[in-house]
Amino acid sequence: MKLVCEEASLLTARMKSFRLMPVSDTDIMADNALPGEYFVFNFDNGDNNSLQRCYTLVSAEQGKFYEFIIEDRGAGSASNVISRLLQQRKEVNISGRGGNITFNTIKNKKNVLLIAGGVGITLPMALIRECFKSYGYSAPGVFVQLILSCHDLGSVPCLNELLDLHTQCGWFSMRIHVTRVRLDKSSDFVRAGRIDLSIDEIKGVPESAIVCGGADFAQSMVTAVSTRFPQALIAVEAFSSGxxxxxxxxxxxxxxxxxxxxxxxxxxxxxxxxxxxxxxxxxxxxxxxxxxxxxxxxxxxxxxxxxxxxxxxxxxxxxxxxxxxxxxxxxxxxxxxxxxx
CATH class of the missing domain: 3.10.20.30 (Beta-grasp domain)
Known part of the structure; x- marks a missing residue:
């Protein structure tokens, strides 16, 4: 399967959203792809070396477009190379697809806790968008809470979109923990310091918790969730070769x-x-x-x-x-x- 960039937009200083289109109409790999799954991107780094990276599908319209958020980690990095190739409208080869955390994972749950660190926000973003498609602004009895850890607010992609959902949707709330920038004051959704689930305010008792982020972050959050909410079903975002x-x-x-x-x-x-x-x-x-x-x-x-x-x-x-x-x-x-x- 091959995809090519139709549109790119800057989300933060380092993150871009790419809307990709299939090159042909018969891409079996993308059939029934659901936001939350990931695609395996294969590309050449310019030195005749093949690189492979996995990126979460944030939103999609089957057969028409597939949206991904990619963080550019600087000159020489694989993410920098693929960002440049996509903006040049080079075709990218998709060799695999994987992941089993989608809206289907949480749609029958009344209380869901999403925990993300840094660029790990992409999977929760996919789930939250699918929730909005299904629930709209009101879903009595349903509660989805996002807890996000980030260096600073400027590094959070789709922040305005999340803020709108936080203020307008009865089923959704979020809290952002800023770890590297001093805050003049805290608010109901922004706090200084790392996530500490032993004392952090959580509404109700989550039936399901989804953890996304680096290995150390994920391990610490899984331990914290299982300690405080032993009955919760925990799913961890993990990329394999698909x-x-x-x-x-x-x-x-x-x-x-x-x-x-x-x-x-x-x-x-x-x-x-x-x-x-x-x-x-x-x-x-x-x-x-x-x-x-x-x-x-x-x-x-x-x-x-x-x-x-x-x-x-x-x-x-x-x-x-x-x-x-x-x-x-x-x-x-x-x-x-x-x-x-």
């Missing part, structure tokens, strides 16, 4: 298996999902955190067979020579025998 386009268009007749050598267990796998997602779907315990090849938690050793590995950021040459892979960045391409490290 669903392989090759798998979507190939026949399902070629079933594959992974043998977990030390466990003596054999599982049937979906070759379009990562090894990590396949293991989790079969209730196989494996450490994981970032799901994007950064933290190195989900290592496994390949004894035999084959896996197709996407780019990662932490495996050393020694790891690779010893046939160590990351489960979040690997797809089963043949029957394989592995051990979780």
């Amino acid at each position: 669903r392989s386009l090759d798998h979507i268009v190939e026949s399902d007749t070629h079933k594959k298996e992974i043998t977990l050598k030390s466990m003596g267990k054999v599982i049937s796998v979906d070759s379009g999902l990562t090894v990590l997602d396949n293991l989790i779907s079969h209730n196989v315990s494996i450490r994981n955190m970032c799901r994007s090849g950064i933290c190195g938690s989900c290592k496994f050793r390949l004894h035999s067979g084959e896996v197709r590995s996407e780019p990662d950021f932490c495996l050393s040459a020694k790891d690779k020579s010893e046939k160590i892979h990351l489960a979040c960045c690997s797809f089963p391409s043949e029957n394989a025998v592995i051990d979780i490290i």
Whole structure:
């Protein structure tokens, strides 16, 4: 699937909104894509090196446009390269799609808590927009609360949109914690300092909590939510390599298996999902955190067979020579025998 930029708009000093259109009318990868899912972008950095990044779909009209918010992290960064390519109307290749946190996750919940750190606001933004489409300004008995941590108010994309919803929608409220800029005064929605769920004001008891942000932030928030609201269902935004386009268009007749050598267990796998997602779907315990090849938690050793590995950021040459892979960045391409490290 290929997309090209139709419109770009500046949201903050470092964040832009990109409205992308499909290059053709037969893009199977985007069929039924829902805001909150993410697309896997593949592009060339100009030095003939292929890069891969995942971006959350913030809003969409099927077959017409797909909107993403991308933070430009400065010259030389992958986000800077892709922002420049999109503004030049270069076609970007979408190789995968993933994510299971959408409006469907929360639409039957009466009390939902959204917690975001920095650019992690993109997934809550997608959910909040879908809530507004469904609820309008009034939804008796429904309450959605956003708690956002940011360096300063100028770094929050769509701030005016959020403020309008906060003041006009009975079902929505937000609170922003500013961590790096001194505030002259606080208000009902802006406070200085980090999020502290042990003392922060939360309306009611959340049935569901969704946490979005960096690995350390997410881990601390999950711990805080589970301590204060042990009954809440917690979902954490996590990027993997998504669903392989090759798998979507190939026949399902070629079933594959992974043998977990030390466990003596054999599982049937979906070759379009990562090894990590396949293991989790079969209730196989494996450490994981970032799901994007950064933290190195989900290592496994390949004894035999084959896996197709996407780019990662932490495996050393020694790891690779010893046939160590990351489960979040690997797809089963043949029957394989592995051990979780």
